[in-house]
Amino acid sequence: MIVFGSPSRYVQGAGALDRIGTELARMGGSVALVIDPVIEARHGAAIRVACAHADVAPQMLVFGGECTDAEIDRLAAGLSDAPRIVGAIGGGKCIDAGKALAHRLGARVVTVPSIASTDAPTSHNYVVYDANHQMVAVRKLPLNPELVLVDTAVIAAAPVPLFLAGIGDAIGKIHEVRCCAEADGANIFGGRSALTAVALARACHQIILTDGEAALAAVARQTPDAALERVVEATVLMSGLAFESGGLSVAHSMTRGLTALEPWSRQMHGFQVAYASVVQMRAQSAPEAEIDAFAGFCRRIGLPVTLADLGGRAARPDEIARIAEATMTAPHIGHLPQPIDVAGLIRAIDWVEARFARVPA
Known part of the structure; x- marks a missing residue:
């Protein structure tokens, strides 16, 4: 059975944050906003004004920096009454904290990403960590966020490496979703891969190849343009819908191995996935010319x-x-038309290392 999930509403564009009051008002109900301290300092006053103009009076909660159960307790304790809507404005962990608080309260979810480093804003998943920053659990909301609001002027003002990581997380989705679909694997909702998700993954991939370099240049200028708009839609919306309703495979499974060993564990998720996508292509016998082209594009933009x-x-x-052995414990590793074992994964890794080794200057 096919299961396809998505946010109810997606709003994107430069200045979209100015619409937050209007968008919250149309949803109806009391509001709490979990906000990253940097975003609070830069945009907090404007958010309050936008909400006041729409007769929305949110309870504002400043995020403490890590999505732990203790942090969720602290945020819940800071509420004067239980809201019907919880919005999260910030990076990935802030958004996870907002999702977690909403889940605890049975509230509807709004996400407002301040960076485009992953496709998590559209997802019904969220990750909880411990005080030592180690992952404790991946939990699931009953539904995807009701609203995702993306201000591309805010995204363009974030550091370039964060935007590049978002490209890395998204560019290989086509390989994972296609493998999961061909293997009749389960997507994140437990259903079969939707053909719509495969189409979205393919479109996401093509947009990044066409506009990725220009979008990175726009972020370097801190000025959103048409290329940036297209790539943000690809990395946040298309990629998010594709992975949840299409499924994952080797590349995201490899993050389990890569996060287990230093120095690779210290790298951003999107950088890990970009590298692992090259390995996945080799593991599934993609033509060498196709692998070379994919790797060449990644190298050219800095992945x-x-x-x-x-x-x-x-x-x-x-x-x-050790990376290969840990990868094989991931739940997505079986989503392959050609099954792989530890030895096969090691061979794929070794091939990638040899083929794309940098020649000393």
Whole structure:
């Protein structure tokens, strides 16, 4: 059975944050906003004005920096009454905290990303960590966010590496979604991959190839333009819908191995996924010319394609084995038309390392 999930409403554009009051008012009900402290300092006053103009009076809660159960307790304790809507304005962990608070309260969810480093704003998943910043659990909301509001002027003002990480997280979705669909694997909702998700993953991939470099230049200028708008829609909306309703495979499974060893564990999720997408292509016998083209594009825009690129040094054979062994414990690893084992994954990693090794100057 196919299951396709999505946000109820998606709003994107430069200055979209000015619409937050209007968008919250049309939803109806009391509001609490969990806001990143940097965004509070830069945009808090404007958010309050926009809400006041729409006769919305949100309770404002400043995010403490990590999405832990203790932080959710603290945020809940800061409420004077239980809201019907919880919005989260900030980066990925702030958005996860808003989702977690809404889940606890049974409230509807609004996400307002301040960076485009992942496709999490559209998702019904959220991640909870412990005080040592280690992942505790991936939990699920009953529904996707009701509203996703993306201000591309805010996105353009964020650091370039964060935007690049979002491209890295999204560009390989086509390989994962296609493999999951061909293997008749389960998507994030437990259903079969939707053909719509495959189409979205393909469109996302093509937009990034066409407009990715121009969008990165727009972020470097801190000025949104048409290319940036297209790539943000691809990396946030298309990629998010594609992975949830299409499914994941080797590339995201490899993050389990990469996050287990330093120095690779210190790299951003999107950089890990970009590298792992090259491995996935080899593991599933993609034509070498196709792999070369994908890796060449990634290298050109600054994404890693080898473990040496990702971590700053080559990996030893025992480290590659540990990455492969941990990868095989991920729930998505079976979503492959050609099943793989530890030895096969090691061979794919070794091939990528050898083929794309940088020649010393």
